[in-house]
Amino acid sequence: MTWIEQLKAHLQKTSDLWVDKNREFYQVCPDSESRAIRRKKESLKERQTQIIKANVIGNVLGTTSYGERRTVEYSCYLSLLHKQKGEHFYVEETLKRKKATFNDGQLIQDETLEWEGSQEKTKGLSDQRLSLSSDELRLSERSKAYQYDRLQVVKYADRWWNTYNPEFKAFDVDCTNYISQCVHAGGVPMTGKYNKHSGWWFEQEAWSLSWAVAHSFRWYLSSDQNIHGAITVDKPEDLQPGDVICYDFEGDGHWDHSTVVTEKDANNMPLVNAHTTNSRHRYWAYEDSSAWTPNIQYKFFHITD
The missing domain is CATH 3.10.450 (Nuclear Transport Factor 2; Chain: A,)
Structure with a gap:
């Protein structure tokens, strides 16, 4: 043979x-x-x-x-x-x-060859909230100027789950870059250009840490000043298509991975899309990942409409 x-x-x-x-x-x-x-x-x-x-x-x-x-x-x-x-x-x-x-x-x-737990270890990045400029702060203090379109998030996520939008850079570890694109397709505006430690943005060959690094994205979403209007929920059942899950595989405080909810199963549990190991309608818990450990931690983010 x-x-x-x-x-x-x-x-x-x-x-x-x-x-x-x-x-x-x-x-x-x-x-x-x-x-x-x-x-x-x-x-x-x-x-x-x-x-x-x-x-x-x-x-x-x-x-x-x-x-x-x-x-x-x-x-x-x-x-x-x-x-x-x-x-x-x-x-x-x-x-x-x-x-x-x-x-x-x-x-x-x-x-x-891909390992879902691999992620850029960014020096100087801690659990503290990312700083925002005064203009961004004023924007976050007033009501959102957009309507979050969950259908467009899902359509974008399904369109690009196994390939890469040429309008954006494709990273070797692409999970958070892909999720940021999905959320942006739902109408969330970029903000904070051109300081990589500020806001959430991408342009040509420059981007914020929160756009492309899972750890930074997780803490940006937790900030009261995030432009997404994201709030944490306790249970995966509380998520809707278009919401985001962040993963700390080792449970060591460093967040490794990001996914977007694109469907719910018969038990009302999320099914997610992701990059790095490109996946569509994968069960949210990632127990089938070689990066999974018994210490895994999740953070569930609902993005307000």
């Missing part, structure tokens, strides 16, 4: 894994990913959710060879049709960059 035939067979097994509730993943997957898959299957059972159809498509991006060893980088698109409580259906989609390693013609490992 050639390496390409082995890779195709591997992808078929990946598809079968989700439809067959008794099938376990085999050991070419790193332990962290195997654990994430088991957590996802357990979560599906608890949520009374069955995956009734799965589709996996691989696209080879490049190969390198050294002696008997070959590595293959490829994109892996996965779509899962969920059936929940017998009557509610939705499709979850993810797009990942992966690397398959073959030795002496045999597939020995398949791993995801």
Whole structure:
């Protein structure tokens, strides 16, 4: 069997894994990913959710060879049709960059190249609220001058979930940049140009920390002076499409990831879109992420209409 035939067979097994509730993943997957898959299957059972159809498509991006060893980088698109409580259906989609390693013609490992917990560690950024200029402060003190359009947020999030709007820079760790774009598409104006420590903005090759860094975005949203009118809520059930969830995977006070709510499931729980590992209608808790830890912390932000 050639390496390409082995890779195709591997992808078929990946598809079968989700439809067959008794099938376990085999050991070419790193332990962290195997654990994430088991957590996802357990979560599906608890949520009374069955995956009734799965589709996996691989696209080879490049190969390198050294002696008997070959590595293959490829994109892996996965779509899962969920059936929940017998009557509610939705499709979850993810797009990942992966690397398959073959030795002496045999597939020995398949791993995801993106890590959702990776994030820029910005020096000097603490839990304090970001400063705003006097003009921004006056704007935040008066009533909002816009109507938040949740439909436009969802439409934008679904349009660009697996690709990148050329009007904006695409970051290696793109989660918060993407969420900022989604929220901006809903009508929230940029503010605070051109101080990277102030406001929330993007222009050409410059942007505020709050636009693109998950930690900074989380604390900007918590500020009474944020232009979004964001308020924290206690439970994910209280969120609506267009609202935002922030994640601290390690529970160490550094916020790593951001998502936007784009749908609710049959239990009224959020389904989210995200970048870095590009995802659409993913269950909000991220238990299926290799970055998940038992110490994970969430922050739920409702953006006022």
